[in-house]
């Protein structure tokens with residue numbers, strides 16, 4: 001079976017089923033979402049892309065919470081002080097000439113995807129937002145990278161920059 005179709009079945013059939021189960025087993029919900037993201041990534045990696053039209057989509061909570069600069073309209077407003085990974089991610093995006101945006105939620109993320117018209121997406125977010133975003137953007141190839149939450153959800157989150165770089169390399173090199 002083609003991997004794209006299999007991915008569609010995972011996202012449109014298996015994922016809703018797991019979320020239904022998750023309504024009864026709430027403590028397992030995040031694990032279900034993580035498994036869908038991992039399965040999606042494995043199937044996306046079966047394809048060959050060779051594109052530089054990559055959108056790197058970040059959650060707003062990756063910006064340190066006491067930074068006063070608004071990044072949602074223009075991430076390049078960042079002063080690159082280095083207190084959070086936004087500085088590093090701008091550097092990575094510039095190095096590879098990628099589109100880079102911060103989204104404050106699913107609605108804005110969908111709008112960004114429609115406007116940027118990428119050929120591939122690397123999305124960083126929590127498991128909940130990532131898994132639902134994968135469903136919304138299918139059949140676009142998206143590699144999802146769950147964020148790290150050393151201070152709990154939605155505040156001063158982080159991402160493994162090595163994983164971001166590796167995902168870019170994957171899409172760029174066919």
Ligand code: SF4
Pocket residue numbers: 063064067068069078079080081082083084085086087
């Ligand atoms: S790198 Fe500095 S200026 Fe840029 S978003 Fe982070 S804290 Fe704000």
